[in-house]
Every structure is written in structure tokens, then in C-alpha cells.
Amino acid sequence: MRGTGALEQLGQEIQNIENNSEQRLSQIAGQVVQDQVSLADVISELEDDFDCAMRPRIGDTYRRPSTVAWKENRNELVLPEPLRSQITEVYRRIDSWGDVVESGLNPNLGSVELNSTIAALTIEIPKVVASLAELQKPGRRAG
Numbered sequence: 001m002r003g004t005g006a007l008e009q010l011g012q013e014i015q016n017i018e019n020n021s022e023q024r025l026s027q028i029a030g031q032v033v034q035d036q037v038s039l040a041d042v043i044s045e046l047e048d049d050f051d052c053a054m055r056p057r058i059g060d061t062y063r064r065p066s067t068v069a070w071k072e073n074r075n076e077l078v079l080p081e082p083l084r085s086q087i088t089e090v091y092r093r094i095d096s097w098g099d100v101v102e103s104g105l106n107p108n109l110g111s112v113e114l115n116s117t118i119a120a121l122t123i124e125i126p127k128v129v130a131s132l133a134e135l136q137k138p139g140r141r142a143g
Contacts, residue, residue: 038073042087043132045069049094050125053118060108062101065094083131090124093117 045066052063070091079087100114 038069038077039132039136041069042073042077043129043136046090046125046129046132050122050129053097053121053125056114056118057107060106062105062107062114064101065097067091067094067098079135083128083135086124086128086131090121090128093121093124097121 045068049065052065056063070087097114097117100111100117105111105114
């Protein structure tokens with residue numbers, strides 16, 4: 001085998017496989033870390049929005065909810081389907097809330113739509129956050 005170079009060729013193939021395996025493991029580890037960071041950002045944003053929903057007013061103005069972390073990360077996160085649908089629905093409600101705030105509605109006039117949206121969010125957000133936090137536990141993957 002040495003005379004034909006087959007042994008050296010086999011050794012090189014083994015080395016290539018090892019190098020490719022290390023690169024792939026590094027990529028996978030990097031993706032896991034990125035998913036965890038993205039998940040943490042979305043959880044933090046939802047917790048902030050929950051805090052806003054618990055106290056939707058500051059004086060004579062409505063507080064502004066955030067959707068930035070979700071919009072920046074939603075396409076990268078791999079989530080189980082029922083959870084993705086729940087989060088999408090929660091953020092649809094948060095967008096609706098944000099639209100009312102943007103309209104400049106005076107809290108002293110009240111808004112039945114906004115009050116029902118905020119009431120629903122105070123129930124839905126903790127459930128979604130708990131499900132997302134479960135995905136962050138060691139050994140769990142988002143997808």
C-alpha cells in the first residue's frame with residue numbers, strides 16, 4: 001500500500017473527515033448559542049411587554065410595547081409549531097396595541113379594543129414566556 005500511495009491517501013481522507021467534523025460541530029455549537037441568545041432576547045422583550053401590559057399607562061399617555069427582538073429573530077428561531085403560532089398571535093396583539101398607541105389615543109377617553117387586547121396579553125404572555133423558557137433548559141433545542 002505504501003508503494004502505491006494508498007496508505008497516505010487513506011490517511012489524508014481520515015484527516016479531512018476529522019477536520020470537517022470539527023468544523024461542523026463548531027457550526028452547530030455556534031447555532032445553539034445564537035438560538036439561545038435570540039430566545040433570551042425574545043423572552044426579555046415579552047417580559048417587558050408584560051410589565052407594560054400590567055401598567056399600560058404613564059400619566060396621560062399609553063406605554064409603547066416592543067416587537068423589535070421578535071422581528072429581528074423570528075426567521076432564525078426554529079420553534080415547535082404550536083408555540084410558533086402562539087407567539088405569532090401574541091405579537092399580532094402587541095402590534096395592535098402599538099397601533100393604538102401610535103394613533104395618539106388619550107387614555108382618559110379609554111378604548112374597549114385596547115383594554116381587551118391588554119387583558120388578553122396579561123394572560124397569554126406568561127404562558128408563552130414559560131414555554132420559551134422551557135426550551136432554554138440545558139439539553140433542549142428549539143427545533
